[in-house]
Amino acid sequence: MRSAELTKRNFKEVWRDPISLALTIGLPVLMLVVLQALKNADDFFSPSSLAPGVAVFGFVMLMFSAAMSLSRDRESSLFSRLLTTPLKPSEFATGYSLPYLPVAIIQAIVIFAIAAVFGLEISGSAVLVAFILLVCAVMFIALGMIIGSLFTQNQVPFVYMVILLLAIFGGAWVDVESIGGVFKTVGDWFPFAHALSAARDVMSTGAGFSDVSGDLSWLVGYTVIIVGFALIAFRRKMVE
Amino acid sequence: MTSAAEVSTAISASALTKHYDDFVAVDGIDLEVERGELFALLGPNGAGKTTTIKMLCCLLRPTAGTASVMGHDVSTDPLGVKSVIALSPQETAIAEHVSAWDNLSLMAGSHGIDKATAKARSGELLEMMGLVDRADERVKKYSGGMKRRLSIAMALVTEPQVLFLDEPTLGLDPQSRRAIWSYIEELKGETTILLTTHYLEEADALADRIEIIDEAKIVALGTPDELKGSISDGQVTVVEAAGMTADAIEALRQTYPEVKATATGVEIEGSVVNLYDIQDVLRPRGIVVESSYQKQVTLDDVFLELTGKQLRE
Numbered sequence: 082m083r084s085a086e087l088t089k090r091n092f093k094e095v096w097r098d099p100i101s102l103a104l105t106i107g108l109p110v111l112m113l114v115v116l117q118a119l120k121n122a123d124d125f126f127s128p129s130s131l132a133p134g135v136a137v138f139g140f141v142m143l144m145f146s147a148a149m150s151l152s153r154d155r156e157s158s159l160f161s162r163l164l165t166t167p168l169k170p171s172e173f174a175t176g177y178s179l180p181y182l183p184v185a186i187i188q189a190i191v192i193f194a195i196a197a198v199f200g201l202e203i204s205g206s207a208v209l210v211a212f213i214l215l216v217c218a219v220m221f222i223a224l225g226m227i228i229g230s231l232f233t234q235n236q237v238p239f240v241y242m243v244i245l246l247l248a249i250f251g252g253a254w255v256d257v258e259s260i261g262g263v264f265k266t267v268g269d270w271f272p273f274a275h276a277l278s279a280a281r282d283v284m285s286t287g288a289g290f291s292d293v294s295g296d297l298s299w300l301v302g303y304t305v306i307i308v309g310f311a312l313i314a315f316r317r318k319m320v321e
Numbered sequence: 322m323t324s325a326a327e328v329s330t331a332i333s334a335s336a337l338t339k340h341y342d343d344f345v346a347v348d349g350i351d352l353e354v355e356r357g358e359l360f361a362l363l364g365p366n367g368a369g370k371t372t373t374i375k376m377l378c379c380l381l382r383p384t385a386g387t388a389s390v391m392g393h394d395v396s397t398d399p400l401g402v403k404s405v406i407a408l409s410p411q412e413t414a415i416a417e418h419v420s421a422w423d424n425l426s427l428m429a430g431s432h433g434i435d436k437a438t439a440k441a442r443s444g445e446l447l448e449m450m451g452l453v454d455r456a457d458e459r460v461k462k463y464s465g466g467m468k469r470r471l472s473i474a475m476a477l478v479t480e481p482q483v484l485f486l487d488e489p490t491l492g493l494d495p496q497s498r499r500a501i502w503s504y505i506e507e508l509k510g511e512t513t514i515l516l517t518t519h520y521l522e523e524a525d526a527l528a529d530r531i532e533i534i535d536e537a538k539i540v541a542l543g544t545p546d547e548l549k550g551s552i553s554d555g556q557v558t559v560v561e562a563a564g565m566t567a568d569a570i571e572a573l574r575q576t577y578p579e580v581k582a583t584a585t586g587v588e589i590e591g592s593v594v595n596l597y598d599i600q601d602v603l604r605p606r607g608i609v610v611e612s613s614y615q616k617q618v619t620l621d622d623v624f625l626e627l628t629g630k631q632l633r634e
């Protein structure tokens with residue numbers, strides 16, 4: 082595996098940046114705790130409803146951090162020197178994205194562990210929930226790769242804001258089902274609402290695989306397309 | 322795709338051209354570097370040396386022209402090119418947050434070199450570069466020269482067939498510079514090396530052949546001796562005289578069209594210079610000749626002659 086050393090270097094780079102780690106793991110946790118403290122009778126604030134949303138919020142942070150560091154690296158002379166090695170675009174993509182997967186997994190575990198303290202209950206299959214979140218994580222990391230390869234460090238925050246708003250109003254935060262109307266129509270076109278509704282259904286109503294397969298196919302379909310675009314973005318950046 | 326005719330040629334470029342919008346950075350450069358040859362590209366700042374190297378390393382797409390490295394075309398077979406080359410870029414290019422070992426493994430691993438080989442070669446290079454003692458430290462804490470040495474070692478660790486060194490000894494102390502020179506000497510014959518440098522004595526001592534480029538074009542090509550021989554008889558007459566005036570130089574030019582002003586007086590190409598003629602011109606103008614002597618033409622003189630520019634240093 083020619084990309085192993087690149088993966089290792091980027092992995093160290095990620096774990097030796099305490100500030101961005103604190104942001105990507107700490108901020109969602111803080112959010113969860115604050116929202117739990119403000120908790121009212123509203124069902125939406127129940128841990129089971131909240132935890133997947135907070136996890137997705139964490140993934141959006143992770144996407145931002147991945148996009149920023151790829152964008153920064155891309156302008157470095159080290160990156161152009163790596164472009165003179167026989168590494169292929171797919172190996173670059175692996176080397177830059179793989180280190181974020183463990184961060185995403187830890188994020189989700191920490192968030193769910195804290196939500197458990199607040200009384201989180203999973204009526205359905207925990208494995209299914211984990212699978213949904215994993216696909217989500219892959220999707221957001223790949224999105225980060227696309228953003229990081231196409232935009233400069235100054236542009237990345239704006240693109241991040243757009244994705245964040247899409248995620249929030251697309252169902253990660255606002256309950257598009259209950260608002261309905263244009264929010265629901267727009268939200269349904271994006272993967273975020275589908276991911277969230279699948280996770281919430283499994284957790285609160287004990288829905289099984291076949292019950293959420295519609296939402297899941299949206300999520301998986303989007304993820305495949307986004308990963309494909311990430312590879313294209315890497316290929317485009319191989320020669321100026 | 323290596324045919325018999327290409328076997329002896331490691332790098333070849335024909336009419337290689339790079340435009341940045343309207344600006345022409347490299348203008349139809351031809352290049353033929355033999356296998357095992359150490360070839361130097363010389364030129365003033367902005368001449369187009371780095372741009373040429375970037376095109377040969379597949380980092381920049383040529384606007385026009387073709388180039389190939391070990392028979393692999395840079396446009397159609399970049400992966401083939403990349404598998405046989407290594408580049409030590411002009412700027413220091415290292416991963417700051419990891420150790421020197423990690424940096425070397427990164428390059429070796431990206432070339433698919435196994436761990437044991439990578440470790441052995443890295444050890445030797447760290448030794449040569451005087452970095453062994455601090456090889457486990459994050460390189461962020463290194464001095465500028467140490468980073469530079471590591472950056473060069475990262476190009477050597479893959480033992481490439483063709484090595485591009487863009488100003489390798491820039492910013493190094495004399496001791497490190499000598500270490501790198503002797504390492505390059507050892508590679509000569511085995512590895513094809515394309516070197517750019519601003520140290521003319523470096524090119525003179527190391528290079529088999531030199532190509533001088535100026536304002537995006539080739540102005541000369543030859544062995545160091547051929548280039549030096551291109552100036553009259555390989556000698557320069559130096560006349561030191563304080564208070565030289567433009568008017569005096571103009572008058573000297575009547576007899577010696579190639580006269581050049583220097584900081585301390587004038588220089589005239591060739592050894593057959595009549596000092597009395599010169600004094601006849603200078604004395605009436607109140608300029609006293611303090612000394613005059615002859616020296617061997619250096620690459621500096623050739624460079625100045627061809628480009629009208631003095632290299633820094």
Ligand SMILES: Nc1ncnc2c1ncn2[C@@H]1O[C@H](COP(=O)(O)OP(=O)(O)OP(=O)(O)O)[C@@H](O)[C@H]1O
Nearest residue numbers: 341344346364365366367368369370371372373411
């Ligand atoms: N990205 C770019 N956009 C526009 N012009 C560029 C770019 N890169 C280089 N140039 C221009 O191309 C010309 C050649 O640059 P190059 O870096 O090849 O010079 P060089 O011979 O390596 O000089 P030096 O000795 O200073 O390293 C310069 O005039 C430079 O300003």
Ligand SMILES: [Mg+2]
Nearest residue numbers: 370371372411
């Ligand atoms: Mg240069």
